[in-house]
Amino acid sequence: MSLIEIKKLIKIYSDDGVDTRALDGVSLTINDGEFVAITGASGSGKSTLLQILGCLDRSTDGSYTFEGKEVSSYSDAELARIRNEKLGFVFQSFNLLPRLSVLDNVVLPLVYAGVSKKERVERAEAMIDLVGLADRRGYQASQLSGGQKQRVAIARALVNNPKVIFADEPTGNLDSKSGAVVLEFLQMLNDQGRTLVVVTHELYVAEAARRTVHIVDGRIDSDQPVAHRRIIAKDGFIK
Amino acid sequence: MISFTDIGRSALMGLSSHKSRTFLTMLGIVIGILSIMVVMSLGQGANELILGEFQKFGPNNIFILPGRQPTGPSGAASTLLSDSLTQKDLSDLENPANVPEAVGVVPVVFGQQPMVYESQTYTAMILGSNQDIARLFALNISNGRFFDSNDVADRAPVAVLGATTAKELFGGNDPVGRKIRINNQILQVIGVLQTQGAGSFINFDKAVIAPYPIVQDNILGIKYFQRIVVEGSSPALVPAMIKDVTTLLRNNHNITDPSKDDFSIQTQASIAQTVGTVTSILTVLLASIAAISLVVGGVGIMNIMLVSVTERTREIGLRKALGATSGNILLQFLFEAAALTVLGGCIGVAGGIGVSWLVSFAANYWWGIAFPFVISVSGILLGVVVSGTIGLVFGIFPAWRAARKSPIEALRYE
Numbered sequence: 172m173s174l175i176e177i178k179k180l181i182k183i184y185s186d187d188g189v190d191t192r193a194l195d196g197v198s199l200t201i202n203d204g205e206f207v208a209i210t211g212a213s214g215s216g217k218s219t220l221l222q223i224l225g226c227l228d229r230s231t232d233g234s235y236t237f238e239g240k241e242v243s244s245y246s247d248a249e250l251a252r253i254r255n256e257k258l259g260f261v262f263q264s265f266n267l268l269p270r271l272s273v274l275d276n277v278v279l280p281l282v283y284a285g286v287s288k289k290e291r292v293e294r295a296e297a298m299i300d301l302v303g304l305a306d307r308r309g310y311q312a313s314q315l316s317g318g319q320k321q322r323v324a325i326a327r328a329l330v331n332n333p334k335v336i337f338a339d340e341p342t343g344n345l346d347s348k349s350g351a352v353v354l355e356f357l358q359m360l361n362d363q364g365r366t367l368v369v370v371t372h373e374l375y376v377a378e379a380a381r382r383t384v385h386i387v388d389g390r391i392d393s394d395q396p397v398a399h400r401r402i403i404a405k406d407g408f409i410k
Numbered sequence: 411m412i413s414f415t416d417i418g419r420s421a422l423m424g425l426s427s428h429k430s431r432t433f434l435t436m437l438g439i440v441i442g443i444l445s446i447m448v449v450m451s452l453g454q455g456a457n458e459l460i461l462g463e464f465q466k467f468g469p470n471n472i473f474i475l476p477g478r479q480p481t482g483p484s485g486a487a488s489t490l491l492s493d494s495l496t497q498k499d500l501s502d503l504e505n506p507a508n509v510p511e512a513v514g515v516v517p518v519v520f521g522q523q524p525m526v527y528e529s530q531t532y533t534a535m536i537l538g539s540n541q542d543i544a545r546l547f548a549l550n551i552s553n554g555r556f557f558d559s560n561d562v563a564d565r566a567p568v569a570v571l572g573a574t575t576a577k578e579l580f581g582g583n584d585p586v587g588r589k590i591r592i593n594n595q596i597l598q599v600i601g602v603l604q605t606q607g608a609g610s611f612i613n614f615d616k617a618v619i620a621p622y623p624i625v626q627d628n629i630l631g632i633k634y635f636q637r638i639v640v641e642g643s644s645p646a647l648v649p650a651m652i653k654d655v656t657t658l659l660r661n662n663h664n665i666t667d668p669s670k671d672d673f674s675i676q677t678q679a680s681i682a683q684t685v686g687t688v689t690s691i692l693t694v695l696l697a698s699i700a701a702i703s704l705v706v707g708g709v710g711i712m713n714i715m716l717v718s719v720t721e722r723t724r725e726i727g728l729r730k731a732l733g734a735t736s737g738n739i740l741l742q743f744l745f746e747a748a749a750l751t752v753l754g755g756c757i758g759v760a761g762g763i764g765v766s767w768l769v770s771f772a773a774n775y776w777w778g779i780a781f782p783f784v785i786s787v788s789g790i791l792l793g794v795v796v797s798g799t800i801g802l803v804f805g806i807f808p809a810w811r812a813a814r815k816s817p818i819e820a821l822r823y824e
């Protein structure tokens with residue numbers, strides 16, 4: 172059984188009577204442990220696809236099964252639970268709560284999971300240490316640099332031990348050095364068996380993945396393994 | 411599942427991490443409640459003050475005024491007949507055979523006059539009356555004595571000073587035994603009144619009281635009375651007293667047609683009725699001001715709540731992306747709004763009580779008005795209910811709207 176399976180997925184945005192067909196019949200299967208890069212030009216529908224895969228939005232038509240169950244059959248509350256327990260997100264613009272401390276940001280998914288206070292603080296602190304921000308736990312999120320913010324976001328995405336991590340242009344707002352750190356992290360997570368789906372329009376990010384799905388105008392144009400995979404930890408990061 | 415306490419904690423964290431937003435929202439609630447409370451408390455206080463003044467007339471007494479009751483625009487005729495109450499009327503009223511219900515008759519004449527003591531001059535009201543005015547208005551002597559019936563009968567040139575008058579003319583010195591001059595009439599001071607407060611119908615603090623004959627003849631130069639108060643022994647006797655007085659005066663003035671009466675009679679009840687019209691206008695006015703302050707406070711609350719919507723919508727999107735349900739979100743915002751409203755409400759009520767007290771204190775202290783300190787319960791209720799409702803509704807409504815969006819829609823909101 173595949174982890175993620177979509178068939179003939181269609182997403183139409185209707186804004187002020189103007190319809191935009193962002194996804195036009197996308198079919199795709201992603202298995203446990205994969206590291207998929209979704210590439211394509213700006214406006215091709217990458218983010219739309221990722222948001223639907225991440226249960227942040229619903230498709231207009233087509234089917235999406237996650238762990239063998241049709242997602243459209245879930246209620247909003249059930250979807251919230253799936254997002255909470257199975258999925259982790261990393262956004263281009265970090266999306267931290269700026270007034271809260273690093274720890275309070277990372278702890279959030281565990282709060283909604285109903286984990287006891289003691290345990291969630293322990294787990295969050297472990298994740299913060301993992302992304303190398305042990306000395307920044309008490310900082311306000313707004314006081315961090317872009318690279319640090321994205322590492323906090325990764326810690327937050329990891330803290331509930333999700334099956335899949337979705338990342339939408341995770342290095343898009345970062346300088347190359349911070350970008351390298353983030354990418355290196357993602358590769359490390361995948362090496363540990365975590366499934367990753369990363370949206371990017373940049374080749375060097377795609378090269379860090381194991382498989383690239385190229386999208387043109389809401390359709391899959393090509394879907395192939397990465398021939399010359401770049402291991403960031405070893406090869407470095409060239410922008 | 412997230413626990414109730416964790417949602418409450420999230421709410422408090424939201425409040426404490428956005429101090430200026432929290433402060434401004436609370437300020438809106440505080441101002442809304444405080445202003446309506448103060449306005450309504452002051453209104454109620456003013457009402458009590460005014461009605462209280464007329465209670466002082468006593469329910470047993472009737473007031474005879476010279477002149478015709480002004481009727482419509484041609485009321486000017488009343489001034490022509492303002493000299494209608496004569497010495498003979500007074501003597502007849504004092505005769506128990508004529509008005510058996512009366513236990514006292516107090517004539518009053520008054521006018522503004524400069525009073526002179528050595529080099530000091532102070533313009534104040536000279537009141538001419540008889541010894542019973544002290545009982546009628548509950549005047550207490552702080553020093554010396556009040557004049558008695560002999561002083562009135564003997565046309566004694568004596569005077570009792572109001573507290574302010576005494577201070578103005580004599581500074582810290584004891585006025586008793588000294589002589590003051592009013593319109594070339596020398597009066598010997600025999601007593602000083604205690605401070606009565608300026609709220610009275612007549613400001614006795616700024617007055618000088620003397621036996622009426624000498625005030626009429628030697629100071630004001632008039633032969634008539636401006637008021638005659640007839641004291642009864644119980645409210646039940648007032649109608650009979652009015653009847654007797656009316657009969658007597660019509661007889662004395664040769665009036666057969668009641669519409670040609672050259673005097674009018676007021677009672678506490680009839681005055682209260684007139685005053686009631688005034689105070690109900692006052693109440694309407696204050697209620698309008700209160701309504702405006704509520705709207706202002708309400709708009710303030712709404713503004714702050716709505717201004718932060720963009721930021722909050724993104725926060726809601728993020729929380730949902732991380733696993734919050736719409737119900738969790740709504741509960742958190744309900745907590746926030748409730749905490750703000752309760753805290754703002756308490757501060758508002760406390761502040762409202764404080765300001766109301768301050769106003770009544772200031773009125774007493776600086777203007778000598780016995781303004782009662784009133785806590786308007788209806789003001790508290792109205793303020794708390796309206797501001798609280800606005801706070802809750804505008805705290806939750808934007809959250810409810812945002813929580814209905816998909817997580818990504820909310821996250822992208824601008």
Ligand SMILES: Nc1ncnc2c1ncn2[C@@H]1O[C@H](COP(=O)(O)OP(=O)(O)O)[C@@H](O)[C@H]1O
Binds near residue numbers: 186193213215217
């Ligand atoms: N919320 C939205 N409302 C309307 N149109 C949208 C919305 N989001 C994306 N689109 C449109 O859908 C298409 C795909 O967008 P997107 O998935 O963001 O592309 P990408 O991430 O590849 O740049 C674009 O034409 C975009 O304008």
Ligand SMILES: [Mg+2]
Binds near residue numbers: 217218219
């Ligand atoms: Mg995009």
